[in-house]
Amino acid sequence: MYENYYGLSAKPFQLRPDPHFFFGSQGHKRAMAYLEYGLSQREGFIVITGEVGAGKTTLMRNMFNGLPANEIVAAQITNTYLNTEDTLRMVLAAFGLPAEEGSKSMLLVRLEQFLRNCDKQGKRALLVVDEAQNLTARTVEELRMLSNFQSDERSLLQTFLLGQPEFRTTLNSPELRQLRQRVIATYHLGPMNGDETRAYIVHRLQTVGWRGNPCFTDGAHAAIHAHSGGIPRTTNHVCDRLLLMGFLEELDTFTEAEVATVLRDIRDETAVPDGPDSTLALEPPGEWPPSGGMVSQGTIDERLVRVERSMVSLLHVLRKLVATPANQPQMDNIE
Numbered sequence: 001m002y003e004n005y006y007g008l009s010a011k012p013f014q015l016r017p018d019p020h021f022f023f024g025s026q027g028h029k030r031a032m033a034y035l036e037y038g039l040s041q042r043e044g045f046i047v048i049t050g051e052v053g054a055g056k057t058t059l060m061r062n063m064f065n066g067l068p069a070n071e072i073v074a075a076q077i078t079n080t081y082l083n084t085e086d087t088l089r090m091v092l093a094a095f096g097l098p099a100e101e102g103s104k105s106m107l108l109v110r111l112e113q114f115l116r117n118c119d120k121q122g123k124r125a126l127l128v129v130d131e132a133q134n135l136t137a138r139t140v141e142e143l144r145m146l147s148n149f150q151s152d153e154r155s156l157l158q159t160f161l162l163g164q165p166e167f168r169t170t171l172n173s174p175e176l177r178q179l180r181q182r183v184i185a186t187y188h189l190g191p192m193n194g195d196e197t198r199a200y201i202v203h204r205l206q207t208v209g210w211r212g213n214p215c216f217t218d219g220a221h222a223a224i225h226a227h228s229g230g231i232p233r234t235t236n237h238v239c240d241r242l243l244l245m246g247f248l249e250e251l252d253t254f255t256e257a258e259v260a261t262v263l264r265d266i267r268d269e270t271a272v273p274d275g276p277d278s279t280l281a282l283e284p285p286g287e288w289p290p291s292g293g294m295v296s297q298g299t300i301d302e303r304l305v306r307v308e309r310s311m312v313s314l315l316h317v318l319r320k321l322v323a324t325p326a327n328q329p330q331m332d333n334i335e
């Protein structure tokens with residue numbers, strides 16, 4: 001929606017991981033170095049942890065983009081609320097192998113044959129397990145058993161485990177002692193500092209053709225970092241909403257005040273009503289004020305302000321769409 005208005009080739013702050021926007025902060029560069037070292041060892045487990053939205057998946061995809069496609073067979077698992085046998089089936093399915101039927105022993109034979117064929121072709125098999133914090137210790141141990149597939153010279157499967165900080169607790173459990181001995185590289189990806197957050201925002205904007213419009217003041221950058229804590233995904237969320245507001249209000253400069261407005265709108269949208277207002281939210285239509293008691297004038301005023309703000313934003317959107325020339329369709333970009 002706002003891309004055409006600001007002359008951008010695409011949305012700079014999308015939430016899905018995209019290696020095209022990879023930004024090498026100090027922490028991300030170090031994590032990449034650990035990944036590359038682990039990859040060079042051609043065996044064992046590489047563990048990367050970090051907070052939600054810290055950029056673990058983007059980091060991994062960026063590394064894979066630099067690998068020769070004809071030498072790598074990579075598979076990824078993202079659904080990790082699984083028992084041990086379901087995990088094995090997910091591994092086979094991720095590599096494109098039949099996984100619906102067969103006993104566990106048959107599935108293991110099928111996977112081993114696939115891995116040996118990859119090795120004969122000079123290809124490396126890599127398995128990426130995302131959201132590893134959801135795995136039980138028993139399931140992680142099942143993944144360790146898959147690392148026992150070996151040729152005379154090398155391991156046939158190398159595994160990357162990406163998870164939130166609590167995954168380290170799972171790794172330190174007594175039953176995973178053997179797996180810990182096979183972890184050859186591990187790194188915790190922390191948040192970006194203020195300067196890195198600023199550079200990250202500029203980097204993503206420049207990636208889609210930004211030339212200074214809109215302008216972010218020092219106060220805006222500081223406010224964004226204060227709210228996001230240096231977490232890339234949270235930074236993306238705030239900046240995306242900021243650009244949307246700038247489009248609606250026809251702004252070319254964002255200050256601390258505009259950031260505060262966006263953050264207030266986000267809080268209002270996600271707030272859970274409590275007290276008398278929660279009763280109001282639960283009453284069926286037509287029973288207002290709620291039968292359980294009176295609603296204060298302040299509560300009424302607050303709700304009316306929210307409704308008015310939403311209506312104003314909707315009117316802005318409609319006006320923009322009506323004013324958009326027919327040869328510049330923007331409906332597909334509406335979120």
